[in-house]
Amino acid sequence: MPVFKCPPKSEPLWKGWDQKAQKNGLRHQVYAVNGDHYVGEWKDNTKHGKGTQVWKKNGAIYEGDWKFGKRDGYGTLSLPEKGSRKYQRVYSGWWKEDKKSGYGVQFFGPKEYYEGEWCSNQRCGWGRMYYSNGDIYEGQWWKDKPDGEGMLRLKNGNRYEGFWERGMKNGQGRFFYLDHGQLFEGFWVDDVAKCGTMIDFGRDEAPEPTRFPIPEVKLLDPDGVLKEALAMFQKTEKEGD
Template identity: 50%
Template sequence: MPISKQKPTSEPLWKTWDLLSQKEGIRHSVYDINGDKYVGEWKDNQKDGKGSSYSRNGRIIYNGDWKNNLRHGFGTLSIRNENMQLVKEYVGGWKYDKRHGYGTRYYGKNDYYEGEWYADMRSGWGRKFYVDGSVYEGEWLDDKRSGDGILRLANQDR
């Protein structure tokens, strides 16, 4: 009489583990291979929706929208300074991991740019506030003042 093998009654263990490792919906904390941490929404194993990313050393924090593992939508990028205080660096729109749309970039105390961005560069209408109190308001192209604009010096001269 031939001997027949019995079929396994349950899924192989690797299939169970594979299903458990799939990231979909909201996850508490997921650590990257380099130690970075992400807390937020996932879709098809990619960061997608609202979430926060923390660098391994805690110096860089992004909180905002994600799409296909990239910063995309509205978000805030903060960086810890040399005194380990959390300082906002950029607040505004993102597109495919680059600053895009309307946003504000902080360079230091009383030194910031607010306006339009395109592909990580100041482009379009914007205002740059300088430490000395002067303000440039006008057009930008490729991260430089370009086109129509006005520079108001701290002493109110134009």
């Protein structure tokens, strides 16, 4: 009796091509249609693991961790310097779902940078900002602005310690005028001191002290005033007699 063998079913060609196109593991170079390219690890056809992405439009380079196609973990973002082949580091720190989240350092210029906490690409939490003019702010941030308790130290050494809101001094605070040897303590509203007291503070060591010290205010003893008034009254009566 003859034996018939059924030929194996052949799959459509597109299935084989699709399987070959699926990216998993380490790939040396993968180009996108717009010219961007990526070198690194893949999982289920998405960037996952360690990898380097280069964007053709602005030349930016990201080196670090990826998770399901997004920057997630620790990584560094750099931009090319104008008129040079060198790259300038812009941000180094933690990412989550393609946004700066966690602790990181952001460079805004050669002499201006921030180090501290981030949340969804904004400075949030504790952080220290070094400004190009020499000022330094250290304290709490919210929505990319100083907000909460913090200290601003100016280039000349003067400093403000107190509360902030929306990037301005708001609430109770103290301003040390160390160049003049004075201290103001009071309440602030939108960077304007509304009420408070000014006293001499380290006036003898100040580089530019005020011409005259602030006079000390003393309250008279009520009992002493009454005794003095009574004595004067009695003296007047005796002279009248």
